[in-house]
Amino acid sequence: MTLNATLKHSATALALALGLYSALPQPALAAATEQFFPLATYRVGAYASSGIPVWAGMIDYLRYINEVEGGINGVKLVWQECETEWTAEKGIECYERFKHGLEGAPVAVYQPNGAPAAYALGDKAAADRIPLITLGYGRTEATDGSVFPYNFPAMLTFYSEASAFINYVAEREGGLDKLKGKKIATVYHDSAYGRETQAPLRLLAEKYGFENIQIPVADPGNEQASQWRQVRQLKPDWVFLRTWGVSTPVAIKTAARFGYPVDHIIGDIWASSNEDVLPAGEMGKGYLALTPYPGGASFDIHQRIKQHILDQGKSDLKDPKSFGSVYYNSGLVNAAIAVEAIRAGQKKFGNRPLNGEEGRWGLEHLNLDDARLKEIGFLGLMQPLKLSCDDHEGGGAAKVQQWDGKQWNLITDWVQADRQTLRPLIDAKSAEYAKEKGVQARKCAVEQ
Amino acid sequence: MTTTTARLTASFDDAPLTLVRRRWPLGLALLLLVAFVALPLLGDDYWLNAILIPFLVLSLAGLGLNLLTGYTGQTSVGAAGFMAVGAFATYGLLLRVPGIPLPLALVGGGLIAAFLGMLFGIPSARIKGFYLMVTTLAAQFFIEWVFAKFPWFYNYASSGTISAPRLELFGYSLASPVGRYLLTLSCVVLLTWVAVNLVRSQTGRNWMAIRDMDTAAAVIGIPVDRYKRLAFAVSSFYLGIAGALWAFAYLGTASAGSFDINRSFQILFIIIIGGMGSIAGNFVGAAFISLMPIFLNHAGQWLFGGNVDAGQLQNLQKILFGTLIIVFLIKEPEGLVRLVGNLRDRLRTWPLRF
Numbered sequence: 001m002t003l004n005a006t007l008k009h010s011a012t013a014l015a016l017a018l019g020l021y022s023a024l025p026q027p028a029l030a031a032a033t034e035q036f037f038p039l040a041t042y043r044v045g046a047y048a049s050s051g052i053p054v055w056a057g058m059i060d061y062l063r064y065i066n067e068v069e070g071g072i073n074g075v076k077l078v079w080q081e082c083e084t085e086w087t088a089e090k091g092i093e094c095y096e097r098f099k100h101g102l103e104g105a106p107v108a109v110y111q112p113n114g115a116p117a118a119y120a121l122g123d124k125a126a127a128d129r130i131p132l133i134t135l136g137y138g139r140t141e142a143t144d145g146s147v148f149p150y151n152f153p154a155m156l157t158f159y160s161e162a163s164a165f166i167n168y169v170a171e172r173e174g175g176l177d178k179l180k181g182k183k184i185a186t187v188y189h190d191s192a193y194g195r196e197t198q199a200p201l202r203l204l205a206e207k208y209g210f211e212n213i214q215i216p217v218a219d220p221g222n223e224q225a226s227q228w229r230q231v232r233q234l235k236p237d238w239v240f241l242r243t244w245g246v247s248t249p250v251a252i253k254t255a256a257r258f259g260y261p262v263d264h265i266i267g268d269i270w271a272s273s274n275e276d277v278l279p280a281g282e283m284g285k286g287y288l289a290l291t292p293y294p295g296g297a298s299f300d301i302h303q304r305i306k307q308h309i310l311d312q313g314k315s316d317l318k319d320p321k322s323f324g325s326v327y328y329n330s331g332l333v334n335a336a337i338a339v340e341a342i343r344a345g346q347k348k349f350g351n352r353p354l355n356g357e358e359g360r361w362g363l364e365h366l367n368l369d370d371a372r373l374k375e376i377g378f379l380g381l382m383q384p385l386k387l388s389c390d391d392h393e394g395g396g397a398a399k400v401q402q403w404d405g406k407q408w409n410l411i412t413d414w415v416q417a418d419r420q421t422l423r424p425l426i427d428a429k430s431a432e433y434a435k436e437k438g439v440q441a442r443k444c445a446v447e448q
Numbered sequence: 449m450t451t452t453t454a455r456l457t458a459s460f461d462d463a464p465l466t467l468v469r470r471r472w473p474l475g476l477a478l479l480l481l482v483a484f485v486a487l488p489l490l491g492d493d494y495w496l497n498a499i500l501i502p503f504l505v506l507s508l509a510g511l512g513l514n515l516l517t518g519y520t521g522q523t524s525v526g527a528a529g530f531m532a533v534g535a536f537a538t539y540g541l542l543l544r545v546p547g548i549p550l551p552l553a554l555v556g557g558g559l560i561a562a563f564l565g566m567l568f569g570i571p572s573a574r575i576k577g578f579y580l581m582v583t584t585l586a587a588q589f590f591i592e593w594v595f596a597k598f599p600w601f602y603n604y605a606s607s608g609t610i611s612a613p614r615l616e617l618f619g620y621s622l623a624s625p626v627g628r629y630l631l632t633l634s635c636v637v638l639l640t641w642v643a644v645n646l647v648r649s650q651t652g653r654n655w656m657a658i659r660d661m662d663t664a665a666a667v668i669g670i671p672v673d674r675y676k677r678l679a680f681a682v683s684s685f686y687l688g689i690a691g692a693l694w695a696f697a698y699l700g701t702a703s704a705g706s707f708d709i710n711r712s713f714q715i716l717f718i719i720i721i722g723g724m725g726s727i728a729g730n731f732v733g734a735a736f737i738s739l740m741p742i743f744l745n746h747a748g749q750w751l752f753g754g755n756v757d758a759g760q761l762q763n764l765q766k767i768l769f770g771t772l773i774i775v776f777l778i779k780e781p782e783g784l785v786r787l788v789g790n791l792r793d794r795l796r797t798w799p800l801r802f
Contacts, residue, residue: 093742123701124700192596
């Protein structure tokens with residue numbers, strides 16, 4: 001009797017499940033004539049709230065390319081997600097799952113979307129000949145493409161970020177010569193990420209004669225009274241805030257409590273989103289931040305996406321208020337670089353899906369000038385970017401935006417980093433890496 | 449008297465004790481054959497890199513912690529800390545000692561971890577249970593802090609990460625997925641073999657006596673403090689090697705953040721779910737903890753990919769995974785290995801009850 005009942009229930013449940021499953025529309029399958037675009041996402045875990053708008057931006061842009069422009073020169077994009085939870089292990093799992101493409105559609109470029117995964121995949125991707133794009137994170141020394149052929153820390157490394165920060169401060173102070181004797185403090189998250197700007201700032205302090213003060217904040221940084229008491233005692237002219245996650249709003253609030261003017265704090269890339277300042281409320285008014293992908297929905301591309309994707313109800317965005325947020329825009333910029341790299345590669349290899357090696361050729365010949373940026377609708381949102389074998393970073397500029405309590409307002413044009421000054425540091429690091437790993441540097445002059 | 453004694457049956461007379469000659473373990477041999485020969489031949493990069501290597505390394509780490517927690521009864525939440533010591537020490541040895549072969553560097557890293565483990569095991573002479581757990585927690589945070597704070601440990605890399613130096617053994621490169629898999633497998637098989645014999649030896653019996661009741665163990669003459677420290681040292685040796693393999697054979701890179709408190713908890717969960725005080729339990733537990741989420745992910749992608757919101761799907765997998773852990777622990781608090789054992793006993797007599 002009971003057995004019968006259980007059996008019956010199970011059978012009903014199975015039938016229901018099967019019925020439900022067959023009623024669902026089946027996802028489109030990839031084909032060898034399409035370009036596979038793997039999406040290593042993090043929708044769960046500690047950083048999910050920043051990730052979700054990024055994927056929305058990426059997917060909306062890919063959808064726009066597919067549906068409005070008919071793909072990249074006719075080659076349609078197909079994408080699939082894989083959850084990394086921002087960890088190295090899951091990041092490796094996703095990469096290994098995706099590296100051979102999807103049902104014949106090859107991978108041209110891979111975005112690990114997370115520092116731990118980016119570091120773990122460095123060697124593996126080089127062995128598999130798949131280029132990694134790490135925008136705003138990853139190995140700084142990978143700028144030297146002769147030692148890191150498949151690593152692209154495109155647009156803005158942490159070294160350039162530090163230099164752009166100093167150049168902006170100089171602009172505000174009235175020239176680089178005015179930096180002498182100024183006190184510039186860096187309040188940083190005490191981690192690999194936070195310490196990354198120490199070397200460039202040391203070099204720039206020697207060059208320009210400002211006092212370089214480094215104040216660490218231990219992870220997670222939800223109590224910073226002692227750090228800001230120290231700031232108040234030292235009275236620096238400017239504070240470079242290199243925190244992330246919860247430590248950013250706490251820093252802004254604590255600074256306000258100790259009476260340090262918020263409009264003299266400049267946040268870095270990872271302290272420059274809406275989510276970073278909103279919790280600080282009124283106290284965040286006037287806060288400055290550097291960013292390679294400014295917030296705002298008034299760029300040309302936003303109007304196109306709004307018309308064709310958002311208003312058609314095809315957007316991946318859950319919360320329409322996030323349209324044009326810093327993270328959403330970072331998704332757009334990330335996707336655009338990959339799409340443009342494939343387009344550049346197609347010029348040499350023909351209008352077909354590209355593999356990793358061809359994708360790298362495309363990246364190394366990527367040249368997005370203002371005219372091209374205007375064409376694709378990214379003028380103002382994205383800086384001119386020219387990559388080469390010798391230079392995997394390109395750009396090296398950031399805009400400064402200011403929070404007015406409701407939204408970010410851009411207060412500068414692109415502030416360029418002094419990349420020539422920093423390049424010897426990068427070359428020394430990459431040479432050291434080459435020696436440690438026994439990497440034979442390629443000859444960029446010959447390859448070009 | 450003797451005349452009235454009933455004669456026992458002949459077989460009892462001949463053999464008062466049934467001695468079973470141990471047969472060559474056919475199943476084990478087959479398993480090793482599959483692991484060493486079939487898998488490297490058949491497995492692709494995905495299987496080796498993303499599934500087998502992490503599974504083996506986590507099993508080894510579980511084994512290390514199980515020697516301390518499951519066999520000696522000293523709870524530790526500092527497992528990942530000792531893994532970090534092993535990884536950074538191996539890296540340091542390979543980098544700074546010219547010409548040191550990889551196996552020696554691994555052993556060296558393990559020994560350094562063992563020494564540190566013994567150091568942090570000293571308080572176990574005076575404190576027990578939750579209080580001891582707090583000292584291991586301190587070890588975890590202290591070690592993590594040291595490897596983040598002092599750039600010497602990571603050779604002044606700008607990002608604080610160490611990356612695998614050339615993996616070579618007698619001139620052969622082990623950098624390919626198959627090479628790294630075989631390196632990991634050899635280490636795991638060797639160390640598991642040692643562990644199996646260790647827990648059967650005098651040392652292992654002393655550990656278990658301490659676990660069951662340390663006062664009684666002291667009364668029968670076991671030097672309790674020494675054996676506790678030994679357990680910390682051996683456990684940390686295993687964890688150290690696991691850490692080095694995690695960093696170099698699996699991730700290819702590591703920073704202090706790769707060995708944070710969450711990794712410690714992960715290893716603790718492996719032994720709790722797999723089975724405390726069991727060698728096979730570590731493998732079962734590691735398989736569950738590391739492979740189940742991947743399986744769920746594939747299943748979710750296959751069933752619903754593209755139809756259901758990706759974020760919801762991910763969260764659903766988390767919920768399912770958590771539920772499975774709860775169900776298994778309610779069903780069998782002694783771990784999955786016990787569940788497997790019960791199943792085997794049942795199958796032996798199936799379909800009868802006895």
